[in-house]
Amino acid sequence: MAGSVLEIKNLHVSIEDKEILKGVNLTIKGGEFHAVMGPNGTGKSTLASAIMGHPKYEVTEGSITLDGEDVLEMEVDERARAGLFLAMQYPSEISGVTTSDFLRSAINARREEGDGIPLMKFIKELDNDLDLLEIDQNMATRYLNEGFSGGEKKRNEILQLLQIKPNIAILDEIDSGLDIDALKIVSKGINKMRSESFGCLMITHYQRLLNYITPDYVHVMMQGRVVKSGGPELAKRLEDEGYEWIKAELGIEDTEESVEQNA
Amino acid sequence: MAKNAPEIEEYQYGFHDRDVSVFRTERGLTQKVVEEISRMKNEPQWMLDYRLKSLKHFYDRPMPQWGGDLTGLDFDEIVYYVKPSEKQGKTWDEVPDEIKQTFDKLGIPEAEQKYLAGVSAQYESEVVYHSLKEDLQEMGIIFLDTDTALQEHEELVKEYFGTVIPYSDNKFSALNSAVWSGGSFIYVPKGVKATSPLQAYFRINSENMGQFERTLIIVDEGASVHYVEGCTAPVYTTNSLHSAVVEIVVKKDGYCRYTTIQNWANNVYNLVTKRAVVDANGTMEWIDGNIGSKLTMKYPAIHLRGEGARGNTISIAIAGRGQVQDAGAKMYHLAPNTSSSIVSKSFSKQGGKVSYRGLVHFGRKADGSRSNIECDTLILDNESTSDTIPYNEIYNDNISLEHEAKVSKVSEEQLFYLMSRGLSEQEATEMIVMGFIEPFTKELPMEYAVEMNRLIKFEMEGSIG
Numbered sequence: 001m002a003g004s005v006l007e008i009k010n011l012h013v014s015i016e017d018k019e020i021l022k023g024v025n026l027t028i029k030g031g032e033f034h035a036v037m038g039p040n041g042t043g044k045s046t047l048a049s050a051i052m053g054h055p056k057y058e059v060t061e062g063s064i065t066l067d068g069e070d071v072l073e074m075e076v077d078e079r080a081r082a083g084l085f086l087a088m089q090y091p092s093e094i095s096g097v098t099t100s101d102f103l104r105s106a107i108n109a110r111r112e113e114g115d116g117i118p119l120m121k122f123i124k125e126l127d128n129d130l131d132l133l134e135i136d137q138n139m140a141t142r143y144l145n146e147g148f149s150g151g152e153k154k155r156n157e158i159l160q161l162l163q164i165k166p167n168i169a170i171l172d173e174i175d176s177g178l179d180i181d182a183l184k185i186v187s188k189g190i191n192k193m194r195s196e197s198f199g200c201l202m203i204t205h206y207q208r209l210l211n212y213i214t215p216d217y218v219h220v221m222m223q224g225r226v227v228k229s230g231g232p233e234l235a236k237r238l239e240d241e242g243y244e245w246i247k248a249e250l251g252i253e254d255t256e257e258s259v260e261q262n263a
Numbered sequence: 264m265a266k267n268a269p270e271i272e273e274y275q276y277g278f279h280d281r282d283v284s285v286f287r288t289e290r291g292l293t294q295k296v297v298e299e300i301s302r303m304k305n306e307p308q309w310m311l312d313y314r315l316k317s318l319k320h321f322y323d324r325p326m327p328q329w330g331g332d333l334t335g336l337d338f339d340e341i342v343y344y345v346k347p348s349e350k351q352g353k354t355w356d357e358v359p360d361e362i363k364q365t366f367d368k369l370g371i372p373e374a375e376q377k378y379l380a381g382v383s384a385q386y387e388s389e390v391v392y393h394s395l396k397e398d399l400q401e402m403g404i405i406f407l408d409t410d411t412a413l414q415e416h417e418e419l420v421k422e423y424f425g426t427v428i429p430y431s432d433n434k435f436s437a438l439n440s441a442v443w444s445g446g447s448f449i450y451v452p453k454g455v456k457a458t459s460p461l462q463a464y465f466r467i468n469s470e471n472m473g474q475f476e477r478t479l480i481i482v483d484e485g486a487s488v489h490y491v492e493g494c495t496a497p498v499y500t501t502n503s504l505h506s507a508v509v510e511i512v513v514k515k516d517g518y519c520r521y522t523t524i525q526n527w528a529n530n531v532y533n534l535v536t537k538r539a540v541v542d543a544n545g546t547m548e549w550i551d552g553n554i555g556s557k558l559t560m561k562y563p564a565i566h567l568r569g570e571g572a573r574g575n576t577i578s579i580a581i582a583g584r585g586q587v588q589d590a591g592a593k594m595y596h597l598a599p600n601t602s603s604s605i606v607s608k609s610f611s612k613q614g615g616k617v618s619y620r621g622l623v624h625f626g627r628k629a630d631g632s633r634s635n636i637e638c639d640t641l642i643l644d645n646e647s648t649s650d651t652i653p654y655n656e657i658y659n660d661n662i663s664l665e666h667e668a669k670v671s672k673v674s675e676e677q678l679f680y681l682m683s684r685g686l687s688e689q690e691a692t693e694m695i696v697m698g699f700i701e702p703f704t705k706e707l708p709m710e711y712a713v714e715m716n717r718l719i720k721f722e723m724e725g726s727i728g
Contacts, residue, residue: 052679052683053679053683054679055675055679056675075682075687075688076679076682076683077682077683077685077686077687077688077690077691079683080682080683080684080685081685085683085684086683088680088683090676091680092674092676092677092679092680092681094677094680094681094694094695094698095698095699095701096697096698096699096700096701096702097694097695097697097698097701102681102684102694105686105690105694106684106685106686109684109685109686109687109690110685143698160684164684164685
């Protein structure tokens with residue numbers, strides 16, 4: 001099947017009346033891996049949360065469509081069922097709900113009522129993915145994210161990605177707080193998703209994630225906009241030279257606002 | 264699942280049957296009513312005397328002024344005794360059709376076949392059906408309604424009746440002692456372990472009905488039993504009253520678990536006194552689920568009077584619109600090296616009010632005893648309230664007491680997280696709530712846990728947004 005298309009046009013987003021995104025344009029198609037990079041406080045995570053519909057973020061202008069459907073009109077759960085997925089930077093802890101019960105509910109939420117995933121199929125696929133991500137089997141019976149280490153939470157996000165199989169995934173700093181071994185494992189999980197029908201938007205500070213997951217496109221965000229796009233070589237140059245050259249090239253000056261956010 | 268959901272706030276067990284009762288006393292509480300109840304039951308004189316003594320105490324005793332608001336409770340409007348059928352059935356075929364249908368709807372005969380060792384079904388004032396599996400009978404376990412027990416095992420009943428909870432304990436124990444009818448009597452002989460649960464089911468059908476069952480459980484040395492009770496009633500615009508007394512004696516090395524799933528309609532005052540005494544190295548556990556009623560005031564107590572005795576109470580209370588749950592637990596450490604734990608989980612929604620009211624007492628002899636209390640409250644919206652009112656009475660230095668109380672709200676972040684995985688707001692909230700009460704549901708036998716989850720889901724319908 002042909003992949004989905006997520007189209008973001010002139011997106012303006014505010015939080016508590018303060019404008020964070022000031023006209024973002026981005027198109028992600030099935031089969032493509034995009035990386036969004038940029039200094040702290042430039043709106044990368046805001047972009048991720050706004051696409052998924054976090055209630056704190058208010059879209060004041062612009063559009064987001066998924067295969068032509070207006071995403072902004074959808075509730076958070078409708079966006080998920082339409083094929084979007086957000087791996088969160090800080091996943092919530094849900095006490096009393098086991099990871100496996102939660103996963104099964106999430107999988108079934110995308111299936112027709114009365115057509116839930118058969119238990120044996122679920123267990124088999126879960127076991128496979130746990131093995132792939134080198135997660136201890138007992139995580140399935142632990143309460144969702146409760147008492148998980150930072151690394152365990154990230155692996156759990158990727159476990160959910162593999163299990164839920166969305167059309168378009170946004171990964172918000174999935175590499176933060178991971179040591180190099182964990183980063184490799186998480187990358188292996190993400191790479192497993194690669195196919196013509198899967199599109200991915202990775203948000204990251206660091207080039208090192210991109211050593212393991214090669215993006216087709218790299219975008220640089222500054223002051224609430226995508227200021228530069230290119231191929232994987234752009235990420236390498238950022239790693240080597242930082243962001244200053246872009247600022248110089250594009251004549252961007254640090255505003256008081258962005259300094260404050262960087263603090 | 265939401266597609267087949269019932270209408271908002273509908274109470275699933277709110278139906279009522281045509282009145283098929285064969286006898287009922289007039290409204291209001293008089294000496295004549297008490298005498299009539301006793302005569303109908305052909306009781307020994309001592310029991311009638313006890314009832315009358317209790318009645319006098321009930322009249323003399325003022326209404327409690329704490330806990331919930333009892334001003335809407337009119338004792339003159341209540342019908343104190345309704346006899347639903349001529350005799351008790353040993354098979355469901357012997358139960359009058361109308362009543363049998365009610366218990367069918369509640370799923371009792373089905374549950375009995377699947378996993379219960381014995382069943383008692385009380386409708387209004389009397390137990391209309393009773394059974395106990397043969398192997399349990401052969402072990403010497405007595406499981407009867409309390410009226411029949413009084414006829415068949417008078418000495419045993421007399422020895423324990425009113426010893427754990429005297430009629431003068433409080434106004435409602437006095438009321439129950441005056442007009443009690445039905446309830447369960449269980450005796451488990453020394454060393455006998457009942458492997459599957461015994462269940463009693465209490466159903467109120469009539470308007471303004473007062474149900475006053477009286478339960479007495481004696482677990483002899485080294486014996487063990489799990490007793491489960493469930494309760495429902497129809498929805499009426501006027502008030503009904505449920506006021507039970509439950510007395511439990513756990514002897515040395517004995518074990519008793521008492522599980523309640525109370526799901527009364529929103530017009531029922533639920534004012535219950537429950538207490539257990541535990542001898543050396545015995546264990547008592549109250550697993551107490553309070554979902555329905557207009558006002559519940561219930562604080563299951565455990566008196567740890569033998570060295571090394573243990574008491575656990577795990578409770579949940581849910582208060583919705585117009586409901587008050589004033590519930591908690593009491594632990595009395597009266598001997599050395601006793602231990603207790605209280606886990607209370609409550610949540611309120613749509614303006615409901617839920618309070619944890621608890622007491623932990625360490626007596627002078629309670630050397631080396633310890634207690635652990637954990638009270639968690641989840642508030643679903645801004646109209647609802649919760650209170651935690653713990654009392655500690657400590658007369659001994661050599662004890663340990665830990666108390667942890669938490670109040671939380673369903674957070675925006677949690678909802679966003681779950682919804683971003685495709686769960687609707689309703690499903691996400693349900694999941695958070697179910698997780699919150701999981702420490703309670705995991706203590707229930709599987710079948711009840713499933714039922715409990717279904718009830719909670721039902722309670723949650725329409726409470727979002």
